[in-house]
Amino acid sequence: VPYRNGGADPQGFDCSGFTRHLFQTHLGVTLPRRSHEQASAPNFVDVPGVELQPGDLVFFNTLRRANSHVGIYIGGGRFIHAPRTGRPVSQESMYYWTPPTFFARP
Numbered sequence: 001v002p003y004r005n006g007g008a009d010p011q012g013f014d015c016s017g018f019t020r021h022l023f024q025t026h027l028g029v030t031l032p033r034r035s036h037e038q039a040s041a042p043n044f045v046d047v048p049g050v051e052l053q054p055g056d057l058v059f060f061n062t063l064r065r066a067n068s069h070v071g072i073y074i075g076g077g078r079f080i081h082a083p084r085t086g087r088p089v090s091q092e093s094m095y096y097w098t099p100p101t102f103f104a105r106p
Helices: 015-027 035-039
Strands: 057-060 071-077 078-081 090-093 102-105
Touching: 015 035, 035 057, 035 071, 057 078
Parallel strands: none
Antiparallel strands: 057 071, 057 102, 071 078, 078 090
């Protein structure tokens, strides 16, 4: 699936549209639209990094502001996300850009 700024459906996703779509479709959980709003959603619990489980959200500081990027942890130190224009939804090491800054579990 291609990256699309503001995208929130299988025609194209941005990072928070991707997590929102998957959580709604597969868990019936409606997330806020933006990554920083997802990080402060009241229905999430903070998780220490050593306790991450597949399905937990991982947040990154990529735009010089807290929680500006989000993906879903899939295990083995990897996550899946919609990275940026020109790159499709993909899985990568969680430490590809910067170390994650925050973890949350629904």
